[in-house]
Every structure is written in C-alpha cells, then in structure tokens.
C-alpha cells in the first residue's frame with residue numbers, strides 16, 4: 001500500500017460526537033524515523049475512554065491534538081524498521097491511532113506479542129488486553145471480594161462488565177448485573193453465568209433501586225461501576241456496610257456537556273463505604289501475569305470473552321458510536337487489515 005488512511009479528530013465534539021467532528025484523509029505511508037519503526041495496524045480497540053480524550057479537559061492523558069488521528073490501542077505488524085529491536089513482520093501492540101500505519105519510536109509503549117498463543121490477534125485487545133485485565137485487576141487487586149459476598153456490576157453485558165461478572169463467579173461471589181434491554185439481560189444469566197440480571201432501561205432511580213434491593217436484600221459488598229448517572233444512584237441506595245466501590249467508568253456522562261454527576265453520595269458515608277478511583281494503566285507491568293490467568297480460565301471454559309468486530313477504517317465513526325447506543329455485543333474492535 002502507498003496510502004495511509006487516517007481518521008483524524010477535526011474538532012472537539014460537543015456532547016455526542018457527530019461525523020463532522022472527524023475527517024478521513026489519505027496521506028503517504030510514513031517511513032521509519034531514525035531508530036524507530038512503522039506499524040501496519042490490523043485491529044484497533046474502540047473504547048469509551050477515547051471519547052474523554054477528545055475533550056480539552058484535565059485527565060490522566062493529554063487531549064488528542066486536533067488534526068491528529070484518534071488515539072487508539074492497536075495490534076499490528078511491523079512494516080518497516082530502523083531498529084534491531086523490531087523486525088519487519090513482528091506483531092506488536094501499542095498506543096497508536098485509527099490509521100493504516102503508525103510511526104513508533106523504540107522505548108515507547110509498544111511491545112511485541114506472540115500471536116501463536118491466540119486464535120485471533122484481536123484477543124490482545126480484549127481478553128488479554130487492557131479491557132479484560134481491567135476486569136481482572138479491578139476485582140482481584142482492588143475490590144478483593146470474598147467468597148459469598150455480593151458483587152453488583154453495571155454495564156454488565158459490555159466488555160469489562162461481562163468479564164467482571166464471570167471473574168466474580170470464579171471468586172465465589174453472588175453476582176448481579178445491570179444492563180440495557182432484555183436480550184442483554186438474557187446473555188448475562190445464560191451466557192455469562194450471572195445470578196441475577198436487571199434491565200435498567202426506562203426505569204426511575206426508585207424502581208431500579210427496588211429491583212436491586214429485591215435481588216440483594218443485605219446490599220452489595222462490592223460495586224463495580226462502569227456507568228454512573230442514575231444507575232449508580234440506584235446502586236448507592238443498596239450498599240452493604242463497608243462496601244467497596246470500584247469506580248472504573250462513568251459512560252453515561254461521557255457525552256453529557258454538563259457532566260451532572262451522581263446523587264446519593266451520602267450513602268457512601270452512611271454505609272462507611274470506600275470508592276476506589278481505578279485506572280488499568282497502573283497495572284501495565286503485570287499484564288503478562290494477568291493475561292496468563294485469563295488465558296487459562298478461557299482454556300478451561302470458565303471465562304467467555306465476546307468480541308464485536310466491525311470492519312474498515314472508513315466505518316470508524318459508526319463503529320465507535322456503537323459504544324454509546326449500546327449496540328456492541330462484547331469488546332468492540334475495528335478490523336483495519338489482515339496483515340502486511
């Protein structure tokens with residue numbers, strides 16, 4: 001290929017992103033810088049976090065500069081190299097962009113991966129990538145649930161949430177999941193083995209809180225929060241004493257310009273609960289350790305990680321928006337190419 005298609009951030013979205021916030025452009029394929037290499041991106045991870053990176057607001061990462069490709073974790077193949085550390089043909093995972101080819105410097109975040117270990121390279125963006133490991137470390141290292149405890153998960157049918165629920169079962173918890181719609185709730189109990197599934201769609205905070213109470217009369221010992229907003233407000237009304245809340249994500253706020261926040265915080269105080277602000281980035285040095293456990297559980301049939309693979313860089317906008325309409329069924333991934 002001689003053309004590098006790049007999906008650029010053209011302007012900062014206000015509220016829900018629209019197609020004109022982005023531009024798909026064609027530029028020449030880059031050559032490796034001195035000591036660096038060029039990656040042919042094959043799969044890109046589409047994550048709710050990317051919406052936050054589009055805003056010019058303080059966060060754990062700088063905003064995506066306007067005119068740059070939308071930042072994304074990708075897995076791909078080294079296409080050209082000026083370093084002995086990365087050979088043409090090596091499979092690598094790194095923080096790149098929604099584009100055909102990305103320039104990398106040695107010593108950055110990009111690491112080699114062994115695709116012989118997996119049925120598809122995209123696995124390094126799901127089960128064995130940051131998303132699967134978000135579930136793994138958030139439970140095993142942050143919440144540390146004990147057998148018999150009640151675990152309440154929001155965004156439960158999504159990539160992180162479905163893994164959290166299944167790992168919770170492996171750790172001996174009673175697991176309650178909250179998701180949008182009857183089909184997602186069916187998947188929670190039938191495909192992922194949750195004990196109870198609750199549909200939040202069209203319900204008031206009071207109604208949702210009552211359904212959680214019916215499922216967990218003694219309250220939730222651990223809340224794994226992916227959603228925020230009214231879902232979290234209902235959860236906060238159902239905390240067990242000394243509950244641990246893993247604050248992993250607040251997707252209901254990401255497209256809200258007002259960022260209204262969550263009510264019922266008084267319950268954190270009343271139940272002497274603890275909220276943990278949690279970022280998977282902290283666990284990067286332990287990815288191999290967590291990935292090995294996840295791979296083991298999958299091989300034993302104890303953990304099911306679904307992927308929602310959308311195809312084509314030209315479909316990046318529509319694919320990304322699946323996260324916010326709830327259309328994605330499993331870890332959302334964009335396939336860009338098969339290989340070199």
Ligand code: NDP
Pocket residue numbers: 047048049130131134155156157158159160161178179180181184226227229231247248249250251252253278279280281322323324325326327328330331332
């Ligand atoms: P998912 O696969 O869960 O996809 C997003 C899901 O969120 C949708 O399918 C939809 O499910 C739900 N959703 C979207 N909009 C709303 C809304 N307004 N109100 C309620 N639910 C909504 O994505 P991920 O698993 O990748 O991410 C889940 C969460 O984890 C996100 O908040 C993300 O930011 C966070 N995260 C945090 C990390 C960390 O290091 N802290 C790392 C990775 C992810 P439904 O149909 O059920 O509504």
